[in-house]
Amino acid sequence: MQAELSRRGFLRASALVGGGLLVDFSIPLEAAESGAVLNAFVAIDASGTITIAARNPEMGQGINNGLPMIVAEELDADWAQVRVEQADLDPTRYGPQGSGASMSTMMGYTPMREAGAVARDMLVRAAAARWGVAVDGITTSASVLYHKASGLSLPYAAVASEAARLTPAKSAEVRLKSPKDFSIIGTKRKGVDTPRIVKGEPLYSIDTRLPDMLHAVFVAPPSPGAVLRKVEDTQAKAMRGILAIIPIKGVQAKGTFASSVDSLTDGVAIVASNWWYAQAAKEKLVLEWDESAALGHGDQAYAARAKALLDAGGGKVAFKEGDAKAALAKAAKVISARYDYPFLAHNTMEPHNCTAQYRDGKLTFWAPAQQPENGRKLVAQCVGVAEADIVVHVTRIGGGFGRRLMSDFMAQAGAIAKALPPALSGRPVNVLHSRSDDITHDFFRPAGWHEFKAGIDDQGRMTAFTNHFISFGPAQDPQFFANMAPFHLPEGLLRDIEMTHSVFPTVMPLGAMRAPTSNAHAFVFQGFLDEVARAGGRSLPALILDLFTTDKVYGEADKAGETPRSFHTARARAVVQKVMAMSDWGKVPHRKGIGRGFAFYFCHRGYFAEVVEVGVKGKDVQVRKVWAAGDVGRQIVNPHAAEAQVRGSILDGLSQALDGAKITFENGRVAQSNFHDHPFGRIDRLPPVEIAFVPSDFPPGGLGEPALPPVIPALANALYDATGNRQRSLPFTL
């Protein structure tokens, strides 16, 4: 981010199109640097370059292609002339600007269409005035206006200044295209930043270089909740390159996103001219911490406690229909099993970092934040600068996976920038975590433990189901991120069912990891249902299709124009049947050492059914092929990015199961420190993946997450098919 980081022409844009939030309409009278500004998202310069503002943070999910493509479609822009610019944080202007929960396309699809259509309407009216013709006779295509009757044509750039002086139409009054006329949406488009990425141009937060910039390490507590008692920094201060050592007092945030954990902790900033100097001086810093808060908190102690709770049985009822206990007593056969999964760290490739500058009572950030708005709120509370005095430039993000929903790194950078001694005051500072600090100070995917029971009749049909879920919480219910999503098969689709939970408290910071809660619960539920199916001599897709025989909508009522949150059995049935057809499910004869497994899951308003085929030789597992069928609504915006998200999700899930990653800790101190002891998949695991989208006539859902959860149980079920060994614990062991 060495380029000019002002908002350029968009500073002048004043009309927020879409999202129903219209501010004033004082249209700029002079062309700004980006050219004529038509609205918050569209500016056209004299050369014909169309600048489209991308409002959501880009972390590899392709949203800075997707949303601008939607604008360009309705604008009838020539995509080759489009330049995408990352918008700074300004939700009043742009609407919601977070990236997370697979929501960006869902939330942006209609507002971005309207933004493009409103801008196009202004260009059409400007051309009509110039030519003295009716707007009805004007058509547009690839950034050119045509009046067929008179043979006139003009490029957008020629009338852009005049268009910018017009009052924009209201979003609801502009006509949107029929999807059959789409020429950009639904076509494969390459990443807008790719040419810069391959040349190593500065795009990421960690690449921020500003005049007089300082580098810093934030020495965070060795265990959660540790309080800094004493700092002995004589030796560290004498190390080369060290400019300042600053103790930072933690501040507990309130009322912010996940405020119980996303806060400013106690710590010590080491400020240097080169990050390596700061990191080296860390070893010479002698700190005394009171670590009593985390005493006794260890992964093994947690597992023992969870086992005792499962042994005790019962738990608080979370969902109940009919009488599962009575139905179990009457069942022809009862199947029972326990499942568990560990804590995990995110390990984004770009380690946690952030740049902040404090000058004249104001803070400016260059931040890799998934939720910059939450970050600004957190900073306001923890650093004591009013939100109105905080500017956030959003950078490209080197991987998010949910870790950067938390904004602790912004609070750290802000606090350090504000606390710089007079000699350094006003200089920008980049705080960067080492890989070890990044892993040990994560907001972890929490562990969890489950006991299932199911009854089947003499036909192998499921007649009863219970689940006792052991998780973390301060009182009786699981806390945020350690909870269970509202719907899990066979909930709502079976007469006699009971789900209960028991909890115990944790001090470990918990957070969202790609497909949060679902990434673990798909494994335990779909793994167990495979056991139930096999106990009755059937296959899992057959058992699941039993539940979908009638069209049913389960959950909250659908709202017109919104991507449904509810579960539609017809949509589920379609993806299950599709993946069965793609993989010739049930038609391939059993081969020794080769197994196939199936799983289905619904989350983030998307439906995915997947089949995994494995070959097993001793302890060596080869994933031979993966088939995935998904339904995320009627429209895939960019099939290239969509495929990348599904493939990435699948390999992420396979890696969680097969590479052995887990976070362990004693007295809150995390044992893992780098990619060697918390590994991820490498290029040697590259199974063929066959993907099919099953369109349904609903508004588009997101795609960053829903393809991940089912691949883990599909793999577990395939391993059982191949070996007869049931995987009931992540990561898998052979």
Add this chain to the structure above:
Amino acid sequence: MGGCKMAYTLSINGQARQVDVPEDMPLLWVLRDELDMVGTKFGCGAGLCGACTVHLDGNAVRSCQTPVGAVGTARITTIEGIGQTAKGAAVQKAWIEVDAPQCGYCQAGQIMSATALLTSNPKPTRTQITEAMSGNLCRCASYHRIMEAIELAAKETAHAG
């Protein structure tokens, strides 16, 4: 942690660059924080992820594990300069053609490893590509397109003779 600062003259992308740093400072931090050449990325600091890969006399090395004092007169090539070589330019072109990156953070290192591979082995098999690239981690799992881009670059450069 080594001794005092020393003046080094490094050959980086064909240019002589002067730095005044301790001999044990890893080349990565010389590039990033002394010279503001930030294309070379910090990922693990332990030679485990490959994000910091650069070339010394055409060979791929992890710059986070290479003390500046050990570089000597070796020619350093970074992602900012790799496009000046025929192989490097072909690899970058293939990377764009295939649109390999997702978050993109690891891709500089991937491109440096791929270019070194194709320079020493112009027509690698899939197994050889897998071996040569196994030190480069991609958390987004863009491996499918990395493989495709390397095969495309190999084809294009073999074609060019």
